[in-house]
Amino acid sequence: MAASYPFRAALVTGASSGIGAEAARQLAAAGVPVVVVARRRERLEALAAELADVEVLVADLETREGQTVVAARIADPARPIDLVVNNAGFGTSGAFAELDVDRLSREIALNVDALTRLTHAALAVMVPRGRGWVLNVSSFASFQPAPRLAVYAATKAYVTSLGESLHQEVKASGVVVTTLCPGLVRTEFQSVSNTSHYQTEFPDVLWLPVDEVVSTALNAVAKGRAVCVPGAFYKSASWATGMVPRWVRRAASGVVQRR
Numbered sequence: 001m002a003a004s005y006p007f008r009a010a011l012v013t014g015a016s017s018g019i020g021a022e023a024a025r026q027l028a029a030a031g032v033p034v035v036v037v038a039r040r041r042e043r044l045e046a047l048a049a050e051l052a053d054v055e056v057l058v059a060d061l062e063t064r065e066g067q068t069v070v071a072a073r074i075a076d077p078a079r080p081i082d083l084v085v086n087n088a089g090f091g092t093s094g095a096f097a098e099l100d101v102d103r104l105s106r107e108i109a110l111n112v113d114a115l116t117r118l119t120h121a122a123l124a125v126m127v128p129r130g131r132g133w134v135l136n137v138s139s140f141a142s143f144q145p146a147p148r149l150a151v152y153a154a155t156k157a158y159v160t161s162l163g164e165s166l167h168q169e170v171k172a173s174g175v176v177v178t179t180l181c182p183g184l185v186r187t188e189f190q191s192v193s194n195t196s197h198y199q200t201e202f203p204d205v206l207w208l209p210v211d212e213v214v215s216t217a218l219n220a221v222a223k224g225r226a227v228c229v230p231g232a233f234y235k236s237a238s239w240a241t242g243m244v245p246r247w248v249r250r251a252a253s254g255v256v257q258r259r
């Protein structure tokens with residue numbers, strides 16, 4: 001049976017691949033019209049040809065111009081959006097001092113700046129309406145430092161902190177902000193972030209099926225949850241991170257992220 005959600009129209013960033021493409025598919029299957037955002041037009045058009053009621057919006061969210069176009073679409077009163085999924089993001093693995101600093105700036109522009117501006121655009125229209133949902137895609141990496149993936153973990157720590165604050169701040173208005181913190185999911189993320197070696201280094205039990213991550217997240221935002229950590233292993237590990245001293249977590253992630 002197809003899932004049923006309270007959303008009337010959604011916008012999903014990073015919908016040309018991975019978690020975002022799956023979110024667009026599951027929303028469309030539930031009868032929710034979706035605006036799909038990314039840079040690769042051909043991927044978005046293929047999605048629009050495959051699914052009913054999909055609007056393609058090509059934008060580079062690392063740029064202020066792209067962020068402004070998408071923010072304007074979210075705010076358009078003629079075509080209201082009541083679910084925004086801020087999913088576009090990437091990582092950069094390697095020794096911090098040896099990485100391309102311009103790439104790290106682009107990573108911050110996408111993971112932090114674009115997500116902040118689109119969340120702002122969404123809440124600016126949703127709070128006065130007293131209705132709406134924002135699903136921000138963070139990561140399990142947001143819960144502890146990640147040597148060799150330091151900027152990525154820092155951007156995601158920002159996303160989780162922002163999301164938790166805003167969840168509480170707008171709760172009484174009837175608007176929901178949910179932060180999704182997935183563990184490992186097989187997508188293009190690994191090739192883009194230079195972490196393809198994870199595929200062989202980490203056992204199958206740590207890899208979450210993308211459809212489960214997305215259905216768990218859509219149910220969590222529809223239910224008004226603050227934070228969603230899909231998968232039993234990651235859920236218990238996220239509880240444990242609250243009990244383990246930070247220096248132990250830092251040392252442990254240094255051992256895990258050897259290359």
Ligand SMILES: NC(=O)c1ccc[n+]([C@@H]2O[C@H](COP(=O)([O-])OP(=O)(O)OC[C@H]3O[C@@H](n4cnc5c(N)ncnc54)[C@H](OP(=O)(O)O)[C@@H]3O)[C@@H](O)[C@H]2O)c1
Nearest residue numbers: 014016017018019038039040061088089139185187188189
């Ligand atoms: N996969 C994992 O293990 C994992 C775990 C935890 C969290 N996450 C998070 O999940 C989210 C989705 O990642 P994914 O795993 O689905 O990776 P993915 O398959 O690489 O998808 C990333 C999406 O972001 C879009 N994107 C990248 N740069 C963009 C830009 N400048 N402007 C607009 N869109 C851009 C890409 O589209 P274009 O290239 O067409 O623009 C693509 O659609 C990310 O925020 C990631 O940090 C992933």
